[in-house]
Amino acid sequence: MTASKSIGRPYKGQYPQLGARCYIDASAVIVGDIKIGDDSSIWPLVAARGDVNYIRIGARTNIQDGSVLHVTRTGPDDPHGYPLLIGDDVTVGHHCMLHGCIVGNRILVGMSAVVMDGAVIEDDVIIGAGSLVPPGKRLESGHLYVGSPVKKARPLSDEERAFLQKSAANYVYLKNEYLKETQG
């Protein structure tokens, strides 16, 4: 990440930090210890709270409308708690809940999916719309997962793998159009 501009709201004096050319919709609420990589975008009504732990979002990642990002605090039995780590070229569909989990690179999190504490999504995965990834579950690279709780459905096709990168690129294009609106 090149760096970095403070934005959003502080928590304990710490503001979210943005890389270059990010688009953050005016209605999104982003608070505290959050770092967002270059060319990423946060769409209307997203709530992201880096208060009791931290949130990291990579480059060219989009978090779509109405999604909620949060974390779990450290405790006596768990010195690390659960931060939320999201990689590069990730598409998080509308109305998702990502809580204290690790999301790799080139992932599509389908609309309204829920990913819980300690879950790990390896690189190049599609999570179907409406799926639930339970606490601590690991999703294996290169596969489609669907259902509540999720089950491995099948390996991704070459077209689907290519689509993961394309989806992220589409959103980089779209956020650039939105940046033109806000920057005149």
Ligand SMILES: CC(C)(COP(=O)(O)OP(=O)(O)OC[C@H]1O[C@@H](n2cnc3c(N)ncnc32)[C@H](O)[C@@H]1OP(=O)(O)O)[C@@H](O)C(=O)NCCC(=O)NCCS
């Ligand atoms: C899962 C998904 C990738 C489609 O996969 P697919 O293998 O092409 O699925 P198909 O449409 O051929 O359906 C295969 C079966 O899975 C079921 N299915 C499809 N999507 C499903 C989902 N999200 N959860 C559970 N089952 C699903 C279908 O009903 C069908 O069931 P059947 O065999 O009993 O009839 C797609 O439905 C999806 O959820 N995409 C996410 C899109 C999204 O949210 N994008 C972000 C917003 S931009």
